[in-house]
Amino acid sequence: MLNRTDAFSGFESRNEKRGGGKGETMTSRKYNPHEVEEKWQAVWEKRGMFRVTEDPKRPKYYLMEMFPYPSGNLHMGHVRNYSIGDVLARYRRMNGWNVLHPMGWDAFGMPAENAAIESGVHPATHTDRNIQKMIRQLKRMGFSYDWDREINTSAPEYYRWEQWLFIQMFRKGLAYRKSSEVNWCQQCQTVLANEQVEGGKCWRCAREVVPRELEQWFFRITEYAQELLEECGRMDGWPERVLTMQKNWIGRSEGGRILFPLSDREGGIEVFTTRQDTLFGATFMSLAPEHPLAMALAEGGDREREVRAFIDRIRRQDKRSRVSEDYEKEGVFTGAYCTNPVTDERIPVFVANFVVMEYGTGAVMAVPAHDQRDFEFARRYDLPVRVVVLPEGVDHLAAESLEEAFEGDGILTDSGPFSGLESAAARKKITAYLEEKGLAEATVQYRLRDWCISRQRYWGAPIPVVYCDRCGIQPVPEEDLPIRLPMDVDFQAGGSPLAAHPEFVKATCPSCQGPARRETDTMDTFVESSWYFDRYTSPHYDQGMFDPEKVDYWMPVDLYIGGIEHAVLHLLYSRFYTRVLRDMGMLKVDEPFRNLLTQGMVIKDGAKMSKSKGNVVDPDAMIRRYGADTTRLFSLFAAPPEKDLEWSEQGVEGAFRFLQRIWRWLEEWREELIDVSPYDGPVPAGEPAASLYRKVHETIYRVTRDIGERLHLNTAVSAIMELVNELYQVDRSRVREGALERSVLRMAIETVLILLSPYAPHIADELWAGLGHEKPLLEVPWPTFREEALRKDEITLVVQVNGKVRSKLQVARDLPQGEIERKALEDEKVQRFLSGKPPKKIVYVPGRLINIVA
RNA sequence: GCGAGAGUGGCGGAACCGGCAGACGCACUGGAUUUAGGAUCCAGCGGGCAACCGUGGGGGUUCGAAUCCCCCCUCUCGCACCA
Secondary structure, three states, X not given: OOOHHHHHHHHHHHHHOOOOOOOOOOOOOOXXXXXXHHHHHHHHHHHOOOOOOOOOOOOEEEEXXXXXXXXXXXXXXXXXHHHHHHHHHHHHHHOOOEEEOOOEEOOOOHHHHHHHHHHOOOHHHHHHHHHXXXXXXXXXXXXXXXXXXXXXXXXXXXXXXXXXXXXXXXXXXXXXEEEEEEEEEOOOOEEEOHHHEEOOEEOOOOOEEEEEEEEEEEEOHHHHHHHHHHHHOOOOOOOHHHHHHHHHHHOEEEEEEEEEEEOOOOOEEEEEEOOHHHHHHOOEEEEOOOOHHHHHHHOOOOOHHHHHHHHHHHHHOOHHHHOOOOOOOOEEEEEEEEEOOOOOOEEEEEEEOOOOOOOOOOEEEEOHHHOXXXXXXXHHXXXXXXXXXXXXXXXXXXXXXXXXXXXXXOEEOOOHHHOOOEHHHHHXXXXXXXXXXXXXXXXXXXXXXXXXXXXXOOOOOEOOEEEEOOOEEEEOOHHHOOOOOOOOOOOOOOOOOOOOOHHHHEEEOOOOOOEEEEOOOEEOHHHHOOOHHHHOOOOOOOOOOOOHHHHHHHOOEOEEEEXXXXXXXXXXXXXXXXXXXXXXXXXXXXXXXXXXXXXXXXXXXXXXXXXXXXXXXXXXXXXXXXXXXXXXXXXXXXXXXXXXXXXOHHHHHHHHHHXXXXXXXXXXXXXXXXXXXXXXXXXXXXXXXXXXXXXXXXHHHHHHHHHHHHOOHHHHHHHHHHHHXXXXXXXXXXXXXXXXXXXXXXXXXXXXXXXXXXXXXXXXXXXXXXXXXXXXXXXXXOOOOOHHHHOOOEEEEEEEEOOEEEEEEEEEOOOOHHHHHHHHHHOHHHHHHHOOOOOOEEEEEOOOEEEEEO
């Protein structure tokens, strides 16, 4: 363990013998972060400084960070995320905004339940204990949360409204039940979310996960696919990267559905294709092994056994390896044929391992000449290849000598009346032609699938429905909400504890009053996080999900900060939920998050911190050794927010040194400055006062812009450091003789403290109070800079010859161009590089440089 | 394969809209102070003796390019038999 005195050793001895040198004796205090931080945290709490209410007189600013799962341990990723948020929240407050900055707990989820299975501690107890621990950690970091708005998603007061909304969604058909294939762990006897399957294995017991067909609850997110996609194009406050990921995830393709009638029997096979222009080249059909017709077509024929064996084999294969890159394409002929609707040819129907049931119709028209997969398949099984699209400028392609499919658009050939058309036009015409015959329709296909929200787990919000043998699925009456999780459950039995709880399962049908069976699945935890930002606006409201007036005042969130790992799931679900609530008349906004900041990971030794790599840095240890201010400061200074941050112990030392440097400077100057008021006027006459004054205003300008506009939190720290370096250059004797007024010096150090306060609020408040101030810095207005202080009377002009810097000129800011040119040409160094030749051209950029072209 | 982002000293990173490359910090070196320093303060710190050369490599536009354009290389992330 680190020794606390290590960090302070410099002070211990220094303090003993301070006071000599400059003829003064003062008892100086050493910087003890713990003392300072705990003191100020208590003051802030006592003043209730972080509480916020609606205020029509001030502009609102809703800033939040993604809430954590209460694991019981704050990690560096949290520290970074919340430090970024806290700087911005404090900055906005000091600039006059009414800032909502809440925190809560994404409290449902598997880890608590797994802990219960292993240790016997109830998930609720486990979760509450963890929350208490993390609250202490967050408070110890000094984050400015309004704790009165704390949300715990596992509280019945919260999930009650989630159940309520579920019922509304059920009534509108937005929540529905269907059979689907899910990840099933045989060891744990439960469904696993996709993100809980690691490399095809259960993340807990490492047993192979198998697909299993189960009835599940879904939310109809696909209903909003088009709107969710379109809005991506207008969300200028989100990183392009995230929008692209969402667009890809939604995955819109325009195409058509085409019916291939079956030969020798009733019915047909419907395919989805984006390449209607290649229809004349479709020489066989491929079905997914899961396709209902796959087995049906083979049944009774001589290929039945072979087809069954193939389908069984493929379906047993792990889904993951089935979609891997090196998966070899194979298939089996079903013995059946269908008819190409434009050529009237009989084409064989295959079952192919690379066709997936989940996309389109689970059936693909195979065009080997123009699709690489079909091409490989055709070569392997010796199926005909027919070229029907020629690349621009090519008038013939021999199918036999083709080495790969031509997948581009081109000019149609061998396509009956459509030959000669361009691909794009042909797609439309061929679809229209078949539409008339009732064999096709133009459709849009999305990759996005409906959101499966049921989980066969205990620690989640119960889905509020009952099953009645007579009346079917019945939503629970609203007055019976919340459907509470029973506490007396057995976790050791395996399987879902709710299903094994007879009193929970036993229910009455709200329709016929007869006996019914309660749903024992719980909701995906992503459901809770899809609306918690609405709930923060009125967390104790008990008449509905949230108070309509308050939600209208605060929403949308002005800035949302979190990790990129939620780029699709959580952020897409929240966007969906916001629209559902809007369409129910409960919200007036379309989008929940106006601006999104995705912060980078915290890494150590080049890798993400993880227990298995043994490179975890514990925030508690950092606080113990350096304090919260240093921990915050380093995590903000070492990299810009969006980039990954390499944790460096030496870097942390540097941040700690910087804070000590400010502390020490004030120790040395306090007596000189204690009775002085800060200078508050125009640029003072005479040096060094004017220079220091300018530096102060330049710093205000830079820090304000870096935090407020550019979100470059790291460079703002650099700017403050520069100002502090400048303060260390101040010559005490010049102050004594009056060349540098004490008031200017006082203004400078006060500015340092104000600008620093969002980053290191405790030490800033301590030193601020030490200067005699009563109010904490959070209640002090942010300083403004004077324009005229940024304009220097005398500027350094760069002099280039042929684009290379050769000299510099000190000139008056408003010196006319002619004068400047004359001075530049007279310059000795310039003359050397001109070697007597007259300049061909002179480029003058006012205030910046002059370039002489020889 | 497709899409996005990135490549700058020994390291983390600055450099706004094309105008002094390397701010600030770390590491390192020297000095001061000190019984001592792994503390503090001050100074130095891309390469090269120099002319000069330097922002992944090559070309281009421009008076002038880390920044804009074209080609290539490398890395990171996302998607990926999507029909």
